[in-house]
Amino acid sequence: MNIPADLKYTPSHEWVRVEADGTLTVGITHHAQDLLGDMVFIENPATGRVLNKGEECAVVESVKAASDVYAPVAGEVVAANAEVEASPDAVNRDAYAAWMFKLKPANPADVNDLLDAAAYQKLVESEAH
């Protein structure tokens, strides 16, 4: 299973990277793209949108199904990746390179509530029965 140790995770299968300037880069995990299959459509939140923790803010759709993406913490969208919208299959090729959007967290300490790699791995294993 591909779960980089330096990232944070959510139970809804988003990954989060804390950048040097404190912004959070968000995408969906390798496991999530594996469940969904070939990606064909991605819609990111608009830059400037202010999100609550857990708010539906983006959509990823594979040939098979649509899935919502949730804000990992409260914050403001400061960037959205137009390239993954143009080439959704980038998420299948490398889920951790194909980031979706960047958040400026309302409270930087909120990232401490996210899962670390070991906890996320446990969660994925438990979902696999």
Add this chain to the structure above:
Amino acid sequence: MSDLKQTPLNATHRELNAKMVDFGGWDMPVNYGSQIEEHHAVRTGCGLFDVSHMLPLDIRGDNVRAFLRRLVANNVDKLQVSGKALYSCMLNEAGGVIDDLILYFMDASWFRLVVNAGTAEKDLAWMEKMNAAWGMGLTLTPRRDLAMIAIQGPDATRVLNEALPGVDQITAALKPFNAAAMGEMFVARTGYTGEDGFEVMVPAKSAPFFWKALMEAGGRPIGLGARDTLRLEAGMNLYGQDMDETTSPLESGLAWTVDLKSERDFVGRKALEASEVTRQMVGLVLLDRGVLRSHQKVFTRHGEGEITSGTFSPTLQQSIALARVPLGIAPGEEVEVEVRDKKLRAKVVKYPFVRNGKVLIS
């Protein structure tokens, strides 16, 4: 997991690292890696599908033709040459669709039917009930001892001929929608992809060996995911999604399979003739970005409709759908589809969208 039914190729799929899913109670491969690549492989080369979850059913007895004349909505009297196939709906008294199936005329006292996996038990019970009610005295034999493999795509004939020495004598003469039996093997030039190809039944224990031979000849394993995008591009209905017991075949794009010209008194005929057709099936192509899915609402100038099947079309590289909409809506018109909180624009088109590798819509 342990409760799921398995086809004779289950271990083969697992050896190939297929992603397995619960498909109506069957443990089936949804893909073997990339669904889109599998889709293209069928349009350009040759794909192999395990369709052993579907049920072949032999009906034998002197009254078999008389039975089928009453049982199904299409006219089995169109079948006069051994091996000829017919697609038909089997209706209930209300004119709803119990199942769609293929019937092969083999000889005067033998027809072979192929019915859907999810409806097989219901179908069999219905047929046995009619067999008894009409005093037909027929024997119905489910053939779970057979495996069925679909070999589909422009390269299908070469792959099958190479995998099975001697079969070329059959494939060379076999016209579309015809079948031939060769010992325990049954070869039909039918499919669910819009491409040339075959559906071959073999004894269950021979299936893994046959599958490997087909792969060695260049056939690529294809999961149920691509099977769905291929059939939708080809404009073929899926039972349970595009029609069911509550919908009329006349409002499901299946009027061409309902024979009302002959005098036959088939089940559902009276209801169909008394019904008023107010809806039709059309194709949709999404003009905005997004993906059409089943159950999304369609807004037209004559009122609301609903998408019955929707997906992203790998051949067209845009989203397509089948939708049941009010009569009077014509190809070329624009409609709106409710996708989450937005209304997206879609164009009405005549389907199929793709046949024999070629895009048919403009």
